[in-house]
Amino acid sequence: MARSQTAKAGGQGALDALSRRFGERLTTVDSERQRHGVDESYHEPMPPDAVLWPESTDEVSAAVEICARTSTPVVAYGAGTSLEGHVAALRGGICIDMTRMNRIIAVRPEDLDVTVEAGVTRRQLNDKLQPQGFFFPVDPGADATLGGMAATRAAGTTTIRYGSMRDNVLGLTVVLADGQVIHTGGRARKSSAGYDLTRLFVGSEGTLGIITELILRIQGTPEGMTAAVCAFPSIEAAVTCVVRAIQLGVPMARAEFLDERWLAAVNQRSGLDYAIAPTVFFEFHGSQAGVVEQAEEVGGIASELGGTDFQWAMKQEDRSRLWQARHEAHYAALATRPGSRALLTDVCVPLSRLAECIVKTREDIDASFVTGMMLGHVGDGNFHVSFVLDPESSEELEEARRLNRVLVQRALDMGGTCTGEHGIGYGKGEFLEAEHGAAVEVMRSIKRALDPNSILNPGKITEAVPRD
């Protein structure tokens, strides 16, 4: 029952009131507090004072209202798969675990949309949709909750074709900082009715409100799907192949680059035997004839660039195996060094600069004493370096952070962003001002307008403090 030393005045009052209202669904047990203060990143965890499991929007509203009265911080928690310390309870307070709000409220095939509670995970939704011939396309790899994916403006392997959470959320139910419930957007596929609050809350990382329900667009399962794997003679050739296909308008559904190191890690973890080389995993969606056409067009580009072994996998089970391996890439990287933790970078740059950005980053890695492997959603201009670190070594962590700063500065110099899809959390606070300049003050004034006492996920995004 130990209380975090970061708890603010009034915290006990909130705990008492929440306890009366929610009974055993509020806990201060240490193991739960610890588990809820940590994500999959290298950032310092910070446990909340207590964890609450609400089961409805009304309950979230009631909880936030109690916290608002006592100026108690509130941090929403989904699957805990974020990568910039988003769930760390930097000022203590209540963690609202959304995972019991996991009902799929409505599936409307004829409208190509669904309504879900925020704790539904992307696999849970796809398991429901698949037998009906539909899928939800946004795929960040991890089996995150859809509320969490919206909150971080997640993207992933299929964004090249289907967009990110920005593009696939039609509307939201949000609990505001005073406990009030609002509905943003709606079920129309487009609207010009007032400010786009949906897009404001998407990517706000729980700092402006807590997302409790989502209306999402879904897609019909394509008639034809095929996957391909191609090895390239160099990183530059691999990246250039994808960029050129984008420029030619080939509507690829996925195009995932892995450098030879990450490919080896994936081979190792998933028992695959792909050639150890810079590699791209492709997927094509369309009509039966269309996917063949796309694959042939990309195959032609690949072979001009010296690509070899352009293997097609038409069969569902082969494709599943391929993408399963890709999804586990993060864990495959960690497995190359037992007991390690990873610092994962996330820059995104204009396509014309991508190959150069990746090649220069590789040179930096090679000149350093830390181990880094690279992987990218290269059709979006987005790639990750996974620095696989000894958790006991502050030298390694500092070096990886130095390399990340070099990389972010390079991306910004190229007109890019410090984060394509992971968000700011408190881990990337030091870059926000460098990227957005005076616009950060506009973000701050919105934060102050919607959360004047800063109880919603305090210390994140605009409140994240540069650490150096």
Next chain:
Amino acid sequence: MARSQTAKAGGQGALDALSRRFGERLTTVDSERQRHGVDESYHEPMPPDAVLWPESTDEVSAAVEICARTSTPVVAYGAGTSLEGHVAALRGGICIDMTRMNRIIAVRPEDLDVTVEAGVTRRQLNDKLQPQGFFFPVDPGADATLGGMAATRAAGTTTIRYGSMRDNVLGLTVVLADGQVIHTGGRARKSSAGYDLTRLFVGSEGTLGIITELILRIQGTPEGMTAAVCAFPSIEAAVTCVVRAIQLGVPMARAEFLDERWLAAVNQRSGLDYAIAPTVFFEFHGSQAGVVEQAEEVGGIASELGGTDFQWAMKQEDRSRLWQARHEAHYAALATRPGSRALLTDVCVPLSRLAECIVKTREDIDASFVTGMMLGHVGDGNFHVSFVLDPESSEELEEARRLNRVLVQRALDMGGTCTGEHGIGYGKGEFLEAEHGAAVEVMRSIKRALDPNSILNPGKITEAVPRD
């Protein structure tokens, strides 16, 4: 040199200061004031006190700064093609005419993006892009400025395939209410770095800031393009054909419904001889084989629904003629009654409710004494009724407004929106609260945070006053 009676205190001070700074590029000539207070809608015009033609972001900044010091309203003006009274200077002040900021600053084919000043029109941009094998897809019909299109979150005939302004703006340069300049977004194709200010300004109708530059995504000209025209035995069959094709995942580039009345008007104006029936104009983009496949698939659906005369137009000149006629539909409607003005509705509903919504609306029109014709971007669930009115008849206007209210309520009951693409301006203020409820208060707090003295396009969106 007559001054509007709505000018606020301090207005003369602003005029003097602006005049010193901008010389003859500031005018109070009556004809210019009148021209800049009116759009293409039926709403009451309201001239500004003066019109200013800035030529750079810095000049817009300087002008707004002067206005801010004197609490003088500022209304940005593009092509004047808005449809809800957006440019009416309801509280007087300065109209900032953006049309001299019409430089295409950069075209980057390899990144599939461009940077333009806000006064560049969509045709001007496309004339520049076309010889290079690219195009900017958002097409509202009118040759609007790109800044204006962003400000109203415009969409149009190709949104079904390429999205609206929401989806195609990567970044903005914006002058804030105090004259400060910020840059939102960037050139990366996706980003999770902080609040999505780009999407907040897109659709804000000049009430949160003045857009002076835009970074836009462009598309490569498809290898194959074909158009088709199909007549249907009923409105319901026509709409159902498009909805079914969407549900089957056919990636149509355009699918425009016209009822037999609007089709007759278009025939008349453009010298065409399409059969007088509910009709859909289609366009397909893709590979050579892909467009044939798409056209055949849609042709099959059409024929199941009794569609006849599925005419293909592969030739560029035939397609141009077809879409030119469609683009002039608004003017074709007006031409059916010389001297008339139009009240144009704009609801958007979930696809499953669209046919019912259109059919019921037609019944309302038929039961009324006013003339209305219908047209729709039906793949988005969006359609327009053009009520062609005698400008001298308040009875006709009141009846059309009554029918519009019935239509909006029907759309909201179906989970739709009062405006798919035209915006709120001051004409749809009465519906904002009905659609968004408590969320409007969040919009208001954002407005107050960014424009505390309400000098930016006052009286619009959240400040629009219900008139009944």
